[in-house]
Amino acid sequence: MKIAVFVSGRGSNLNAILNYPDLKSLVEVVAVLSDKIDCKAFEIAKEFDIKTFTVGKNEGMIHQDEITAILKKLNVELIVLAGYLKLIPFMLIENFENRIINIHPALLPSFGGKGMYGMNVHRSVYNSSAKVSGATIHFVDKSYDTGKIISQKCVDISDVKSPEEIADRVLKIEHQILPEVVKAFAEDRIIIEDNRVIVLN
Numbered sequence: 618m619k620i621a622v623f624v625s626g627r628g629s630n631l632n633a634i635l636n637y638p639d640l641k642s643l644v645e646v647v648a649v650l651s652d653k654i655d656c657k658a659f660e661i662a663k664e665f666d667i668k669t670f671t672v673g674k675n676e677g678m679i680h681q682d683e684i685t686a687i688l689k690k691l692n693v694e695l696i697v698l699a700g701y702l703k704l705i706p707f708m709l710i711e712n713f714e715n716r717i718i719n720i721h722p723a724l725l726p727s728f729g730g731k732g733m734y735g736m737n738v739h740r741s742v743y744n745s746s747a748k749v750s751g752a753t754i755h756f757v758d759k760s761y762d763t764g765k766i767i768s769q770k771c772v773d774i775s776d777v778k779s780p781e782e783i784a785d786r787v788l789k790i791e792h793q794i795l796p797e798v799v800k801a802f803a804e805d806r807i808i809i810e811d812n813r814v815i816v817l818n
């Protein structure tokens with residue numbers, strides 16, 4: 618299965634997908650897209666000889682209306698948003714219905730929505746005095762963080778002393794569940810029934 622990964626920065630989730638042993642024979646990352654000209658994730662992509670694209674309006678960038686055609690040409694079957702911070706164009710969502718997933722660093726439907734990304738999420742969780750946090754993988758629909766939930770895993774944060782500590786614990790979980798969900802897609806083990814998503818074993 619050919620996939621595209623959208624990133625905005627560090628790319629540790631991209632790295633987790635690329636280095637997950639079970640995915641090596643199942644999945645090929647054929648494109649990495651970012652809203653940044655340069656980011657750590659692009660360095661990782663280049664190490665793996667993966668095409669990179671910057672989405673934007675300047676020269677050398679691809680316009681967001683072009684994304685769908687580019688990904689179709691590359692035969693992409695699944696789009697993974699791994700820390701991509703821009704809203705996804707409607708056209709892409711319509712053309713890749715139930716084929717775009719996002720990783721969110723908290724337990725949705727709490728701590729999601731516009732502006733809730735990266736450390737903003739972990740600070741809100743910390744300030745809420747919640748005792749657990751976690752990671753969520755969900756389908757992408759037309760607004761932020763509201764699509765159907767595919768997978769979640771929680772982590773105990775009852776003893777943390779900072780939002781950074783929450784971020785560290787959650788990231789470890791992200792790196793486990795994201796490749797697992799991508800694998801389930803590649804093996805056709807994801808079923809949508811009414812409003813629920815079932816991941817078959």
Ligand code: GAR
Binds near residue numbers: 626721
């Ligand atoms: C990850 O923690 C991801 O969950 C988060 O951005 C980080 C990207 O890290 N995404 C969001 O907050 C989306 N709302 P990475 O570039 O190292 O994978």
